[in-house]
Amino acid sequence: MSVLATVKTVIDTEGTARHNLLPVLTSLRSKLGSLSPEILKNVSQIMDIPMAHVYGTATFYSFLETKPMGKNVIRLCRTISCDMHGKRDVLNALEDVLAVKNGETTTDGLFTLTETNCLGHCHEGPVMLVNDEVFSSLKPENIPAIIDEIRKKR
Numbered sequence: 001m002s003v004l005a006t007v008k009t010v011i012d013t014e015g016t017a018r019h020n021l022l023p024v025l026t027s028l029r030s031k032l033g034s035l036s037p038e039i040l041k042n043v044s045q046i047m048d049i050p051m052a053h054v055y056g057t058a059t060f061y062s063f064l065e066t067k068p069m070g071k072n073v074i075r076l077c078r079t080i081s082c083d084m085h086g087k088r089d090v091l092n093a094l095e096d097v098l099a100v101k102n103g104e105t106t107t108d109g110l111f112t113l114t115e116t117n118c119l120g121h122c123h124e125g126p127v128m129l130v131n132d133e134v135f136s137s138l139k140p141e142n143i144p145a146i147i148d149e150i151r152k153k154r
């Protein structure tokens with residue numbers, strides 16, 4: 001199915017009213033991987049919502065990526081509780097093991113490393129989400145084994 005056909009199908013399902021914009025973008029992100037400028041333009045035209053508003057919504061929420069992402073998206077919580085429990089050391093370990101900086105994707109396309117706001121597991125910080133799987137009570141020394149395990153599984 002073409003990108004345009006997918007956009008039309010999703011909007012038909014969710015509805016064209018302006019308040020359906022977030023569910024539309026969430027669904028398209030899930031189906032197409034990321035929200036390219038072409039997708040956002042199609043959404044803007046079909047839903048008759050100004051492009052600036054569509055783009056603003058897509059870029060406001062950290063789970064609605066507007067650029068291509070790796071097969072596994074690592075979202076490390078950057079909020080205060082995790083930060084106070086060693087998130088920075090965990091981020092450094094992730095950057096070392098993956099050989100990327102925060103916000104980048106590995107050259108093999110397997111991992112994108114990014115930070116996000118609170119994941120709701122504050123009592124178990126530092127916490128990261130890898131796709132839909134939660135990893136809590138992270139320690140820098142455990143990161144290589146976790147990444148190895150993900151590589152083997154996926």
Ligand code: FES
Pocket residue numbers: 077078079080081082083117118119120121122123125127
């Ligand atoms: S502060 Fe990190 S999960 Fe809430």
